[in-house]
Amino acid sequence: MENLSINENEVASLAGIEHCPKLKKLSLEKNKLEKIDVVPKLPCLEELNLTANLIPNMEEVAKLASLKNLKSLNLAENPVAEEKGDDLKKETLIVLDFKLKMFNGEEVTADDITEAKALKEERIEAEKARLAEEEAARKEAEAAATKKRTQELLRREQD
Numbered sequence: 001m002e003n004l005s006i007n008e009n010e011v012a013s014l015a016g017i018e019h020c021p022k023l024k025k026l027s028l029e030k031n032k033l034e035k036i037d038v039v040p041k042l043p044c045l046e047e048l049n050l051t052a053n054l055i056p057n058m059e060e061v062a063k064l065a066s067l068k069n070l071k072s073l074n075l076a077e078n079p080v081a082e083e084k085g086d087d088l089k090k091e092t093l094i095v096l097d098f099k100l101k102m103f104n105g106e107e108v109t110a111d112d113i114t115e116a117k118a119l120k121e122e123r124i125e126a127e128k129a130r131l132a133e134e135e136a137a138r139k140e141a142e143a144a145a146t147k148k149r150t151q152e153l154l155r156r157e158q159d
Helices: 058-066 079-095 110-158
Strands: 003-005 025-027 047-049 072-074
Touching: 058 079, 079 110
Parallel strands: 003 025, 025 047, 047 072
Antiparallel strands: none
16 A cells, blocks of 8 residues: 545544555644654655644654655644644654655745755854853853862961
8 A cells, every 4th residue: 555545533543553664645634633743664655644633842753853754734724734734844854854745735945955054053153152151151150169168278377
């Protein structure tokens, strides 16, 4: 079986679909998927339609990264789409390692990929800066503690 449509069936889990290793197209539109509790091993899956489910955040979307041949994904009408708004495409490209060719029925352009990569790079740089600030603050606190201990030892020696 290469195509499977399980639309409008109150599906709440992807469990059980792993028994379809040749599946290329899976449509789960208008179901009850909230958590991607199981990501089935579907080595041939290229298209996944999750329109109108209950997927709440990018952490759940990121679980789909193990679908190595995924080229088309639809997440319209999910809470995550409302939460991310216009940034949903960029966020999805980032968490799925820029491999999509179609997103929500639209072609993923070179500009889309460039913008998503730039956003990812900005986040990496911001995280590096945050870690550097934390390290500087840690060293400063450590130096202050060492200075305080040294002063206390000197006072004790003087007494």
